[in-house]
Amino acid sequence: xxxxxxxxxxxxxxxxxxxxxxxxxxxxxxxxxxxxxxxxxxxxxxxxxxxxxxxxxxxxxxxxxxxxxxxxxxxxxxxxxxxxxxxxxxxxxxxxxxxxxxxxxxxxxxxxxxxxxxxxxxxxxxxxxxxxxxxxxxxxxxxxxxxxxxxxxxxxxxxxxxxxxxxxxxxxxxxxxxxxxxxxxxxxxxxxxxxxxxxxxxxxxxxxxxxxxxxxxxxxxxxxxxxxxxxxxxxxxxxxxxxxxxxxxxxxxxxxxxxxxxxxxxxxxxxxxxxxxxxxxxxxxxxxxxxxxxxxxxxxxxxxxxxxxxxxxxxxxxxxxxxxxxxxxxxxxxxxxxxxxxxxxxxxxxxxxxxxxxxxxxxxxxxxxxxxxxxxxxxxxxxxxxxxxxxxxxxxxxxxxxxxxxxxxxxxxxxxxxx
Amino acid sequence: xxxxxxxxxxxxxxxxxxxxxxxxxxxxxxxxxxxxxxxxxxxxxxxxxxxxxxxxxxxxxxxxxxxxxxxxxxxxxxxxxxxxxxxxxxxxxxxxxxxxxxxxxxxxxxxxxxxxxxxxxxxxxxxxxxxxxxxxxxxxxxxxxxxxxxxxxxxxxxxxxxxxxx
Numbered sequence: 001x002x003x004x005x006x007x008x009x010x011x012x013x014x015x016x017x018x019x020x021x022x023x024x025x026x027x028x029x030x031x032x033x034x035x036x037x038x039x040x041x042x043x044x045x046x047x048x049x050x051x052x053x054x055x056x057x058x059x060x061x062x063x064x065x066x067x068x069x070x071x072x073x074x075x076x077x078x079x080x081x082x083x084x085x086x087x088x089x090x091x092x093x094x095x096x097x098x099x100x101x102x103x104x105x106x107x108x109x110x111x112x113x114x115x116x117x118x119x120x121x122x123x124x125x126x127x128x129x130x131x132x133x134x135x136x137x138x139x140x141x142x143x144x145x146x147x148x149x150x151x152x153x154x155x156x157x158x159x160x161x162x163x164x165x166x167x168x169x170x171x172x173x174x175x176x177x178x179x180x181x182x183x184x185x186x187x188x189x190x191x192x193x194x195x196x197x198x199x200x201x202x203x204x205x206x207x208x209x210x211x212x213x214x215x216x217x218x219x220x221x222x223x224x225x226x227x228x229x230x231x232x233x234x235x236x237x238x239x240x241x242x243x244x245x246x247x248x249x250x251x252x253x254x255x256x257x258x259x260x261x262x263x264x265x266x267x268x269x270x271x272x273x274x275x276x277x278x279x280x281x282x283x284x285x286x287x288x289x290x291x292x293x294x295x296x297x298x299x300x301x302x303x304x305x306x307x308x309x310x311x312x313x314x315x316x317x318x319x320x321x322x323x324x325x326x327x328x329x330x331x332x333x334x335x336x337x338x339x340x341x342x343x344x345x346x347x348x349x350x351x352x353x354x355x356x357x358x359x360x361x362x363x364x365x366x367x368x369x370x371x372x373x374x375x376x377x378x379x380x381x382x383x384x385x386x387x388x389x390x391x392x393x394x395x396x397x398x399x400x401x402x403x404x405x406x407x408x409x410x411x412x413x414x415x416x417x418x419x
Numbered sequence: 420x421x422x423x424x425x426x427x428x429x430x431x432x433x434x435x436x437x438x439x440x441x442x443x444x445x446x447x448x449x450x451x452x453x454x455x456x457x458x459x460x461x462x463x464x465x466x467x468x469x470x471x472x473x474x475x476x477x478x479x480x481x482x483x484x485x486x487x488x489x490x491x492x493x494x495x496x497x498x499x500x501x502x503x504x505x506x507x508x509x510x511x512x513x514x515x516x517x518x519x520x521x522x523x524x525x526x527x528x529x530x531x532x533x534x535x536x537x538x539x540x541x542x543x544x545x546x547x548x549x550x551x552x553x554x555x556x557x558x559x560x561x562x563x564x565x566x567x568x569x570x571x572x573x574x575x576x577x578x579x580x581x582x583x584x585x
């Protein structure tokens with residue numbers, strides 16, 4: 001069996017599971033945010049359920065429209081806050097303590113290797129980077145999970161991606177995943193697991209792995225996953241509160257398809273509007289003038305991402321016609337960025353630095369685009385209207401390209417502005 | 420869903436209709452179905468909410484409902500009066516959400532290429548047959564696994580859960 005099958009077998013108390021069968025899996029964690037939790041709470045209460053299955057295992061994070069962007073959002077966050085208090089949930093994260101859910105859950109050690117996690121947020125698949133099975137669900141599934149501590153799942157087929165070779169200087173996990181989605185399409189992994197491995201993944205940092213697993217959903221996948229190794233152990237030890245299960249795929253594990261990718265052939269990528277699969281080498285888009293650059297999100301809002309952006313922005317200024325917005329993914333990332341002098345670099349570069357929020361990524365607040373405006377963002381989706389007006393455009397990239405673009409005022413690779 | 424037969428006007432879309440265009444995030448500061456219905460399909464089909472009639476049917480290509488997990492997407496479609504969504508394939512979270520909230524859906528490859536907006540379409544959920552009454556063409560949909568039929572028969576996931584917890 002492969003890692004996904006082994007974790008699911010363990011979670012339903014079986015020796016073995018096979019792709020295509022339906023199982024009831026025991027949950028280690030259930031997560032919702034300020035957009036999805038109110039609907040879950042409504043369903044939970046309408047069903048007359050009085051208690052969550054385990055207050056320690058239900059995590060609620062207000063991150064999308066907070067700090068409250070308008071009165072209706074304030075009312076929604078209030079529903080979440082009151083539910084958390086009523087049920088005595090220790091893992092409720094609000095303004096000043098919160099971060100973007102998929103940044104803080106691993107960071108705070110709430111999720112770890114071998115876990116089965118559902119979250120009412122499609123990017124819950126991020127935690128696969130730890131060697132966990134994590135998948136996004138809707139609010140009603142989450143309500144059922146909060147009540148029972150279980151979820152029904154169809155065991156997915158697994159597509160294995162082996163990344164070989166040495167990456168170029170400015171090639172990151174974001175470039176690997178954009179390239180991969182470009183290769184297989186936005187439904188190229190529909191209902192499947194994407195298992196990432198190979199020596200280029202072994203040498204990839206945890207933050208790079210989070211970025212890759214985060215975007216598995218953009219290929220339609222149920223989960224993204226990386227087999228835990230020394231890099232995982234170093235991240236998890238001293239951080240994860242429960243006992244980790246370091247699960248590996250068997251040497252003779254079954255895969256629906258195996259892809260071998262030479263990362264030496266991957267250049268820094270940009271996904272053009274309006275699908276994450278429209279990825280091309282950034283250098284091909286050098287004439288594309290932009291109005292805004294956003295660096296942050298559950299995809300690229302971790303400390304390593306901010307270091308990459310600062311590498312390019314150090315001693316430089318954002319182009320006068322570009323609004324540059326940097327959003328650390330959590331309070332801890334923010335503090336670390338202050339300590340390392342990264343925030344200073346961003347402010348010197350005339351970028352706005354904000355408290356953690358999903359804000360602009362989904363067109364919520366903190367950087368909405370007007371008609372005809374164009375943004376390069378380190379986020380995960382570039383659908384029509386995603387960041388504002390239906391005739392605005394989002395180009396997806398990694399932090400290096402985003403920072404270089406902020407300086408150049410048009411899509412640029414770092415070499416163009418640092419030379 | 421079994422036993423249900425719908426007949427309505429088709430609204431046809433292409434592939435990869437994402438949940439951001441079904442219900443843009445700027446309207447996610449509410450969970451009220453009727454309010455959500457007023458914004459349904461807004462970023463792909465501006466006046467859909469004004470045009471749609473109770474019992475109409477959405478017909479789409481592959482990967483319908485891709486992107487965000489927002490359950491507000493199927494909720495908005497259902498509250499807008501849409502009887503059923505027929506697509507070549509569904510993104511997995513949208514698929515689960517639709518089953519869970521009781522929005523009838525059918526996986527029917529090929530239908531969207533042959534059915535035009537404005538055609539009258541008949542959907543027999545039990546037989547899994549989609550018929551374009553305007554053109555006379557018929558399409559066979561895939562059957563739901565038994566596991567999901569149980570959830571549907573229970574009247575949605577929360578009813579199913581309530582039974583389990585008893």
